[in-house]
Amino acid sequence: MDKDKHNDNNHQKIRASLALAAVSALEPAVQSQVEAHLESCEPCRKEFSALRGLASDLRVLPPPVLAFGLAQRTSARVRAELAARSERRRHNLVLLMVTVFAWIDTLIILAIARMFGNDIARLLHVSDSQLTFGFVVYWLVAVAATVALTGHVGRVHRQRRLV
Amino acid sequence: MIAPFFTAVQEAPLMAENALIRLRRGDLEALTELIEEHQTRLYRFLLRLVREPATAEDLFQQTWIKVMEKIRNYDPNRDFTPWLLTVARNLALDHLRRYRPESLDEPLSSGDSMAELLPTTGEDQGAALLAGERSELLVHALHQLPVLYREVLTLRFEEDLKLEEIAVLLSIPLSTVKSRLRRGLESMRKLLAPDLQVGSHG
16 A cells, blocks of 8 residues: 555656656656656656657747848848937937036126126126126026927937837 | 856857957947847747747847847857847847736646647658648647746757756756746647646556
8 A cells, every 4th residue: 555655656756757857857866767667657658758759849840930131121220220329329418518508608607797797787888787687688598598409309309219 | 067158159150259249349240240140049039939920020129239239248258149048038028028917927828728739640740740730839839838938948949058058048047947848848748739648647
């Protein structure tokens, strides 16, 4: 009774190893155990043979048919993508430069206004408040121009991505 | 244990090495050479993962775009093919996660047997295996498996990678590769010929 149970346990254990045994993926000692079991077990031998046949079939599956011109199309798409990225980088650089310029411009205007505001007001025959108003308008126009340019570049990028 | 895998580049064809070096320098002519050299393996691998030719082709192209992005990070002392397949796999899995809500280790889509679809097997079974119809059924059965099993089966049998190489490529332990290989084979066996299954011992 115990011997039968032991044999059945051993059989189940071997059966669970058949797939790996069929592709020689077991440790040598376990592989030998499986092979020894196969000599005395017809059902396992059939299953082992079927699994080995399946593995052989998978090895000789014909490769899928490649779409005509796949390599050329891929190469062209990669080149186009690289060119688009290069252009995006250039646009980003331009945008960065414009932003930096706007800030520098703003800081220079503020410095001029503080240091030479009175002299300029006298030269232009305007009051301090009018001059300050003029600087503020100039600064707002510069900021608006930068924001508009940023928006335009962003729209162009989005359109290119959609294309 | 894995050392032979990483030294495989020494056995790679000289042309491929040159193309890789040129590509790293930004030579786009080398890209076409590499695509042509690897297109069959890469497309087949992607097709096995995503199962749809149009999607596989799109991912094929995305893979090469990604290769161009990452080529400067590629270690030329490593074999190019596993690196390429890793890039492709990541893109394919991202695609599957995005467009297929079910888990990547989903159970078989159905318990249906494909036995009735198989050509009649007789004495010339060996010859019939070579027939296109049989191959189509094998591919169909392969495509029914969860992607985690499919990729191990195709890498082992179609791409002829060693189990250790597959473990490195998939970043999983060798024991997991073996487990997926076993389950994949057993699932295919059940799908293809349940009537040939053997009952319990005795």
